[in-house]
Amino acid sequence: MTAIATEQGAVSVRNVRKSFAGRSRKARERLALDGFDLDVRPGEFLCLLGPSGCGKSTLLNLLAGFSEPDSGELAVDGVPVKGPGPERGVLFQTPMLFPWLTTLDNVLYGPRARHERGDDVRRRAVGLLDTVGLGRSQDAYPHELSGGMRHRAAFARVLVNQPRVLLMDEPFGALDAITRVAMQKFLLHLWERDRMTVVFVTHDVEEAVLLGDRICVMSGTPGRTRAVFDIDLPRPRELELTDTLEFVHLKRQVREALEESHA
Numbered sequence: 001m002t003a004i005a006t007e008q009g010a011v012s013v014r015n016v017r018k019s020f021a022g023r024s025r026k027a028r029e030r031l032a033l034d035g036f037d038l039d040v041r042p043g044e045f046l047c048l049l050g051p052s053g054c055g056k057s058t059l060l061n062l063l064a065g066f067s068e069p070d071s072g073e074l075a076v077d078g079v080p081v082k083g084p085g086p087e088r089g090v091l092f093q094t095p096m097l098f099p100w101l102t103t104l105d106n107v108l109y110g111p112r113a114r115h116e117r118g119d120d121v122r123r124r125a126v127g128l129l130d131t132v133g134l135g136r137s138q139d140a141y142p143h144e145l146s147g148g149m150r151h152r153a154a155f156a157r158v159l160v161n162q163p164r165v166l167l168m169d170e171p172f173g174a175l176d177a178i179t180r181v182a183m184q185k186f187l188l189h190l191w192e193r194d195r196m197t198v199v200f201v202t203h204d205v206e207e208a209v210l211l212g213d214r215i216c217v218m219s220g221t222p223g224r225t226r227a228v229f230d231i232d233l234p235r236p237r238e239l240e241l242t243d244t245l246e247f248v249h250l251k252r253q254v255r256e257a258l259e260e261s262h263a
């Protein structure tokens with residue numbers, strides 16, 4: 001896969017408001033975000049932490065172009081987000097795969113939908129499946145894959161579009177501890193190599209400190225930025241880092257900010 005230029009993938013969120021109508025006349029409108037600002041540098045790994053309901057998924061959906069703000073602006077490389085686009089890859093907690101397609105056909109789905117059909121794209125898809133350790137499972141259907149394998153297949157499906165920005169909503173939240181660590185290692189390795197911009201939502205403070213360049217702790221409702229932490233830990237990062245004093249100290253600071261955001 002071609003490396004992604006690090007100067008691409010700047011994300012900006014300006015004064016964004018997003019509300020949801022109540023289900024009935026009596027049910028009040030819910031204000032998920034109000035006056036929300038965020039800048040993510042090209043190639044930066046930003047983690048979003050915050051209490052349930054503070055608007056993290058709402059923000060990711062807006063950046064993905066799955067929904068529109070009431071007001072304010074969201075842009076990638078200065079281009080306003082007007083809908084979904086292949087330059088923004090989205091990964092959710094539940095891997096999105098079509099059950100009736102093989103692993104390889106799932107990966108090729110996006111390029112085919114854009115009428116990219118040549119040998120090049122097929123080679124890229126096969127290469128990616130190798131990279132994610134599914135080289136031998138290209139003909140398997142999703143139900144024949146383990147949970148971790150399905151996550152990796154969904155990853156390959158997103159990466160084949162060579163996104164400049166990866167939007168990840170608790171992608172490893174449902175995995176067992178061992179698979180989760182394996183996926184974190186895999187993501188770190190991939191990001192070290194390609195340096196795409198990542199916006200990563202998690203509830204796990206340790207995961208945020210291990211992965212992120214910066215952590216934005218949100219509070220709500222409506223969602224606001226409560227604290228921002230620069231994580232200046234050396235890279236490449238390995239799991240052993242979590243045992244160091246520096247890591248433990250940072251983790252405590254972030255956890256305290258998160259606890260305050262629940263107050």
Ligand SMILES: Nc1ncnc2c1ncn2[C@@H]1O[C@H](COP(=O)(O)OP(=O)(O)OP(=O)(O)O)[C@@H](O)[C@H]1O
Nearest residue numbers: 020021030031032051052053054055056057058059
């Ligand atoms: N489609 C929707 N319709 C109505 N209300 C919604 C919708 N999506 C989100 N909300 C509301 O907007 C607010 C923010 O929700 P959101 O899912 O963004 O929070 P979150 O921080 O991602 O929460 P969690 O950590 O639990 O996933 C909540 O009050 C939620 O009930």
